[in-house]
Amino acid sequence: MHAARLHEYTHEMSGGLSVEAVDRPQPEGSRDVVVEIEGAGWCQTDNHIIEGQWADYVDQQLPMTLGHENAGTVVATGEEVTLVSEGDQVICHPVQTCGTCRPCRRGETMYCENDSFNGLTTDGGFAEEMRTGERSVIPLPDGVDPAEVAPHADAGITAYHAVKKAVDELAPGDTAVVIGVGGLGHIGLQCLDAMSAADIVALDVKEAARELAVDCGADATLDPESADVPAEIEARTDGHGAEQVLDFVGADETTALGPEIAALGGEHHVVGYGGHVHEPAQAFVAGEFTYRGTLVGQYSELQELVALVDRGDVDLRTSRYDLGAVNEAAERLENGEIEGRAVITP
Ligand SMILES: [Zn+2]
């Protein structure tokens, strides 16, 4: 079969991955599941992996097949698998977990002490088939197209996980600011709209993204390049500021906005990454302000997101690319030319 593999770290997205013939995966353990990939979302994290930005954080053995946002059809199962069988359509949580460590017992599957991560520490789904485990697959409701929902496996649950934490703190009438309406932001907006009664303000420098934000449930949009964002948020909230800020960009300029626009006790969720946080310690004290990190989301949260999708509350904007066009997707994302999410269809 064919797979798009990373052989060495590079900043040249035009030749980041090479499409080559590899062996088809087989179930190795009794609870393994092999999935024929119908869709695999291309993520900004894939660009970061190609650049080597994850090499200091996780153990990566190259060459490796990238792709962590996978969905498709089960083609083989280990002898003990009961959740799914051949022919079932599934979405694959990117992390394969042990189920027996303490974090797994508590449901904190992202903290599993014996995990492997498709497309980050083990082969992923930019390939015709991928091996995962029974603990990582979620059967899709009838009528849901795997290629259409694949990005929910990471972009979706990451956005959902941050929004779920924010919604816990958002009363009706409070204000939530969403920074960046791209692959994650447009999902986060729809989750916020479905799960809270807050006033939602979306920020993006691109006009098309601001239009998408309105379609996804934003009550107002601002262009941070032309608007005075802190003044606009202050005026909109009678001087209180925004209770929750969801930062899907994570650049120096966006993390710096948090303390300027947050209400007292407010939180700034760092979802996107790449930049730094540079703030005086006093800003945390004076405003009782918090930055919160976001690491994908739990298996059970992907089930909840699939329920929202099944209800029609969350709709993905996708564009499709053949496996042979992976590097084109990488380059286009790097240049900010993709609206919504690119999906590779091996
Ligand atoms: Zn991702």
Ligand SMILES: [Zn+2]
């Ligand atoms: Zn575990």
